[in-house]
Amino acid sequence: MAAQDFNFLLATDSYKITHYKQYPPNVSKIYSYFECRQKKGSQFNEVVFFGLQYLLKKYLTGPVVTEDKIQEAKLFYQMHFKQAVFDEEGWRKVLEKHNGRLPIRIKAVPEGKIIPRGNVLFTVENTDQDFYWLTNYIETMLVQMWYPITVATVSREFKKILAKHLKATSGSVEGLELKLHDFGYRGVSSQESAALGGAAHLVNFCGTDTIAGVLMAQRYYGCPMAGFSIPAAEHSTIISWGKNKEKEAFERILDQFLSGPVSVVSDSYDIFNACKHIWGDKLKERVMERSEDSCLVIRPDSGDPAETLIEILAKLSDEGWSAENVLFGCGSSLLQKLNRDTLSCAFKCSYVETNGKGMDVCKQPVTDPSKGSKRGRLSLRRNSDGFLETIERGAGKPEEDLLVTVFENGSLLQDYSLDEIRKNALLQDDEPNPNLYNHERELLHNHIISSIH
Template identity: 35%
Template sequence: MASGRPLQDISEQNEALKRENAQLYAQIKALSQRLAQGSAGVGYPLELVAGLRTLEAPMSVMADSYKAGHFVMYPECESMSAYGEFRSPFPNRGDNRFVFYGIRHYIDNFVGRKWTRADVDAAEAFYKTHNAGFTPYPFPRDLFNKFIAENDGYFPVMVESLPEGSVAYTHTPVFVITAEGEYSRLVTFMETILTMVWYPSCVATLSRFAKDKIKQCFEKSVDEDAYFLMDSRLHDFGFRGCTCVEQAVLGGMAHLLNFEGSDTMAASYHGQFHLNGGRPVGNSIPATEHSVMTAWETEEEAIKNEIEHFGDGAFSVVMDSYDYDSALDVVLPKVKEAKEKKGGYMVLRPDSGDPIEQVIKGLKAAEKTFGCTTNGKGYKVVNGAGVIQGDGINLEMMCDILDKVLEEGYAANNVVFGMGGALLQKLNRDTMSFATKLSHAVYPGGKERDVMKTPKSATSKCSLPGRLSVVRENGVPMVYPKGDPAAKGLESVLKVVYNKRPVQGAFDDVDTIKARVEREWEALKPNGNPISKQLDAKIKSILAARGHTAGNTKE
């Protein structure tokens, strides 16, 4: 059995921790002030505060290869516009709403980056051997040098976007890019970077659907005074499954728009210090891992050690290092006295076997050991203990477990879920079919043309024609031809976030974004069509002129 330290020593340690926390809070406030001024100080380089590292490469190569040659393929124009949209709903949910998030990252770190002659020189060294056979590849050197000289190095386009945290239906433009004059031919050069907003938006949408299910189960089985626990029921376990830190930060932060639980500390840190003025956005609890459990001679010793250090708060114990059933039936009763003496909340974590069976086993063992009460809705709540399932969790499995938990008579607040790869990694651009397409051109002399992709072999890939506006009509983001009289007086949803240089105050803090997600998701009914009658008529006219027989391709 582990030898315990005197209570006086523990009390002194706790007081020391309180003093350290007070000092840390003062440092946080000072750090946040420096961040607001654009510098984190000598001890905290800004890129570390942001939690991101990017590979060293000039902006002149931050695009798909073929983008570099499009400047001579596009016709001469006075202006061109392109837009980005999700063309398909999140799979298997029967709901075409999505949460838009992440464009700030791409504007702040890429589109809004100031170019220099060195970027062009570096590009030239690269492009001269980038064509097949390691021969010269075309790239718009003169246009690059021109905007470096004329526009102080900032990329010469305007970007409008939905506010982060906006909830809309598929086919709603999430951003619009406009370029003018000689720079029109650069309109889609940043498409590669901006299209990446698919990733954090997909994570935010997945996380939101998970919260929908959890909310339904809470409303059915949990007393209202425990609803505050809803925000901690889905925990981000995905850091180690990501391909890079940047992905973990972006996806982890997208999840934190809906929940507060996360073990992806880089995301919580980035959100707190770089995006939310020092105010915290994510939290976790002390928890063992298998290496900790197996380092002790017995699981009983390992658990009692954790209880000694953290037993007065919430803490988690992995229970399947050797034999999950034995740990529940034999070890758990042995630590009952120590746990109850401390008075904290013990979270049992199975990590192998059938997820549904293991969760129910854990709840029954916890009930047997610690007892339970029956809440006002007739469901059991285990006394001071619960279960977290992190192995094999995706959205469908989480829903199945919750259904079984309620079927067995337990309230939904008895369980927490950890989602890793399924939350941050098992997504791709095709998950919701994101695409960026040209929609409008003004040729020399002022002739305008509505541009629309209309492949007969895949009508689902038809794009939207013309200059587009997104307005709020009866609370719903609707897509109209820009300038249409029917949209006059309606609130414009698209906001300018970059206008040939960074726009000050273009983005909201995390608290504001979270509130927007909550408000707009609840207000927007599932399965809507955002295409106005006016835009639909234009779409049908173009399709008919090209021999298509399909009706509204956006239904």
């Protein structure tokens, strides 16, 4: 569906169409928030906030309600519910009173910021008392924020691990931003997933073959070129020569790409034979004569990387190899092997106003206390110990609040560049935590490609 054909009125869960009939009489404000709940035993204790700007720019900014879209929604919901439950009058009031722009305010942490789980990440409230029902109408779309947040978070956890080993074996983290390459384009569910997930990875790294993510960073985050790649072989370009001409296939690639790095998949038949006898013997001189900035990357693409690549990084160190000699790539595990529960993402109402009186509200299910929600108007502050904490019940001081108004009444009020976001997400001096061994193995086993150069 082309962006101009997108109908915001149809971008919600069906049952939300009926909610304007369910709120208390004389309610004038609904205030909700989004968080990644804390969860005991999780390998992720903090999250990277990313992706809201894209959703706001593409789907919520400007006049999103028109008469044609109201009529389209009216017909759809009549057929969908087999009864008249669509609030045609309410939506037409949005059109007439606000020129089709949403009377909503969204406050959020700056994109790229690293936030401990269990804290508020953004809040949503109506700015016109007639449209209290809008706040949670847009929950469906906004909760899809779980995806870019989760990809950016997982990507950054990889970065911590790679930084640890790079620094331990080479004395610096130079080149870290190119150590994890995104090969997830074909492994995701849609073009939009590739774009949003690919861009989320680019918050932390610069290596990618997911063009959709680079294009999204250009269009929505002001970055002319966020990611880079190199010429590389795939199995079709090797096996098309026949099994007995693997050496000729390799040699052809060296001839065609004389300068600059080049990657050659070398496990079409026997990765060990290819490394020892072809690259390490027959073509050794051709490899050695390449300049320092034109290295050969030998890519294994099968087997458990932890075994194929000398049991990855920990074993490399034992064998006296620097992590500088290894690049990693990740496919669908990076962009697709996750879901909303990976970081326990949730959107909940915490404050309402009825008859001009405010009331803090929350949910407290006896069957699962972990799903209890926060109360009242929320703010995020850094306390005297330097830790981030969420202040509930409207008790926060506005001057301390780290939440920034990013959207109000149909207008985008903050436009973060990818450069700003990357700075916010940089690893700090006390990262990575050295006590990460089990965490490392769980993450690294998701890699489908490791390469030696």
